Amino acid sequence: MSECAGQATVFVVDDDEAMRDSIQLLLESVHLSARTFACALDFMKHFEQKQEGCLLLDVRMPGMNGMELLELLKSGGIDLPVVMITGHGDVPLAVRALKHGAFDFIQKPFNAQELLDRVHAALDLDRKNNRRNSEVAQYRALFQALTDREMEVVDLVVAGNSSKMIAKALGISPKTVDIHRANIMRKLNIRSVAEMVQLRLTLLDA
Amino acid sequence: MSECAGQATVFVVDDDEAMRDSIQLLLESVHLSARTFACALDFMKHFEQKQEGCLLLDVRMPGMNGMELLELLKSGGIDLPVVMITGHGDVPLAVRALKHGAFDFIQKPFNAQELLDRVHAALDLDRKNNRRNSEVAQYRALFQALTDREMEVVDLVVAGNSSKMIAKALGISPKTVDIHRANIMRKLNIRSVAEMVQLRLTLLDA
DNA sequence: AAGGCATTAGGTATTTCTACCTATTGGAAT
DNA sequence: ATTCCAATAGGTAGAAATACCTAATGCCTT
Structure with missing residues (x-):
């Protein structure tokens, strides 16, 4: 026992x-x-x-x-x-x-x-x-720290778009997209796009 | 009917x-x-x-x-x-x-x-x-075109490593890692790391 | 009114990735 | 033997991403 x-x-x-x-x-x-x-x-x-x-x-x-x-x-x-x-x-x-x-x-x-x-x-x-579930809850908490705009950027990055393509899609400057990306990486405490994709997918099919 | x-x-x-x-x-x-x-x-x-x-x-x-x-x-x-x-x-x-x-x-x-x-x-x-299953089989066929070495690189990229880190891990030149990456992208017919991660994960939990 | 934050955007520098090129070695197949 | 391909690696160039800085606008809260 x-x-x-x-x-x-x-x-x-x-x-x-x-x-x-x-x-x-x-x-x-x-x-x-x-x-x-x-x-x-x-x-x-x-x-x-x-x-x-x-x-x-x-x-x-x-x-x-x-x-x-x-x-x-x-x-x-x-x-x-x-x-x-x-x-x-x-x-x-x-x-x-x-x-x-x-x-x-x-x-x-x-x-x-x-x-x-x-x-x-x-x-x-x-x-x-x-x-x-507790693992997923931790990830979800991380994502809740993101703003709506940042979530849009996350999804476009995960879909395989470059900053330039994302900028075009959102009608903003590529520079601003990079700012969003930097804030996303900091808030999610990750250092690569691969990690972002995995985190996002974990939440999508949970 | x-x-x-x-x-x-x-x-x-x-x-x-x-x-x-x-x-x-x-x-x-x-x-x-x-x-x-x-x-x-x-x-x-x-x-x-x-x-x-x-x-x-x-x-x-x-x-x-x-x-x-x-x-x-x-x-x-x-x-x-x-x-x-x-x-x-x-x-x-x-x-x-x-x-x-x-x-x-x-x-x-x-x-x-x-x-x-x-x-x-x-x-x-x-x-x-x-x-x-047929969707997954198509992805699997793509990955079977990769060599063992290329698969190692795929997994290290998906894990969030940069080319430099991968090179250190495999004991080869970063230049060679880039060659492998280029071949991988061509064989898998993808244009971004995000797509590589998604493709790989689809096969892992299938 | 003042501070905080989101969103926007520019500058500059560095690192990383991608796209071409050539080239050697070794094994496997013809 | 010759051909083919995997794996290795270098050069050069450009595109993309990252890391710093500043800064304006607008909204919300105190």
């Missing part, structure tokens, strides 16, 4: 109190921190984007069901890995969940070790996502 | 002859070209990577089963969209198939329209993949 999960939290949403408690006990028995919720709305009220971990989500619930919450989270850009749990073997439901971005889909009754394996896999994925 | 599927083929692998025939009739009734196979090996013998379409694959078969074929195809880099078909609702099987890259997973007995909808969606995905 190399890492004891840090601040990662396993969120559990299930209307069945006995199930919530037993899952919580199971998770805490392997030193995972768990927070349980009786319904989708409770979870949404307490969850914040920056929290790390994964979500164990029962499909069948009164009020908003698990599938609806899953689709709401994914359409809201929250990429917390979701392990769906269902009491009856419904293949179309499983297919729909996975195609909507669920990380996994398991049936009750489940083996304890099986659940833990999938939780650990989900937590691994979340850690990987977070590493990637 | 805007497009009549061109040369796209729906491959059907199922050990049940009656099922093969009925699926083939259904597909041909909407002007889709179909080829059927009684077992996984037959399909593998006749399939070539360049063929476009999708694969309807029965899970339960004597000899190599559908799941094994799916995993074989995906590990072999063949990204033909695969619609798995199974006679009994087995959720873990569906989850496994989708996590291994199956495009969809449906149960028998299925509604005819439902099957056609999924086939059309699979064909759409394949067309999209093919457009993307």
Whole structure:
């Protein structure tokens, strides 16, 4: 056991109190921190984007069901890995969940070790996502220091234009383009066009 | 019906002859070209990577089963969209198939329209993949015209190095680096470092 | 009103890149 | 053997980019 999960939290949403408690006990028995919720709305009220971990989500619930919450989270850009749990073997439901971005889909009754394996896999994925996302967030912060005009210049440079071509495209002097370029390089803390292109592309397809 | 599927083929692998025939009739009734196979090996013998379409694959078969074929195809880099078909609702099987890259997973007995909808969606995905892949293949062909030394220079340029730095890294004269760069630009048919970076990155994460 | 910043632009100097030229060495193919 | 090409490197020239400087205009905030 190399890492004891840090601040990662396993969120559990299930209307069945006995199930919530037993899952919580199971998770805490392997030193995972768990927070349980009786319904989708409770979870949404307490969850914040920056929290790390994964979500164990029962499909069948009164009020908003698990599938609806899953689709709401994914359409809201929250990429917390979701392990769906269902009491009856419904293949179309499983297919729909996975195609909507669920990380996994398991049936009750489940083996304890099986659940833990999938939780650990989900937590691994979340850690990987977070590493990637924080990297992207840093780049995004750099670009936010640029003015609109500077962003125009960035995109024209990335598209392969010379300062002279950019000047023509923007209707300004090549000299001014060079000034913008110098400010861009300083603000992004880079020293080559290659780095500018890579930074920009990283943000575009993130 | 805007497009009549061109040369796209729906491959059907199922050990049940009656099922093969009925699926083939259904597909041909909407002007889709179909080829059927009684077992996984037959399909593998006749399939070539360049063929476009999708694969309807029965899970339960004597000899190599559908799941094994799916995993074989995906590990072999063949990204033909695969619609798995199974006679009994087995959720873990569906989850496994989708996590291994199956495009969809449906149960028998299925509604005819439902099957056609999924086939059309699979064909759409394949067309999209093919457009993307042929684009990438063109870029790859360009890079294959480069020598090993030129590829080293490409990677050092993309990493943001100047000719002088590259020369130091390779232990050669900056002049020679410039010669390599000129040859690279000519062979790749580009006119800026920005284009070189984009071309290289497109191949790296493809 | 004063300061800060974005945008504009010029000057000058240096470095870097690109485009031509020639030329040698060594290996591979004809 | 001769031809072809990769890799090496030099010269010269021009284009492009970078690094400094100053400076005007306009907008926003204090």
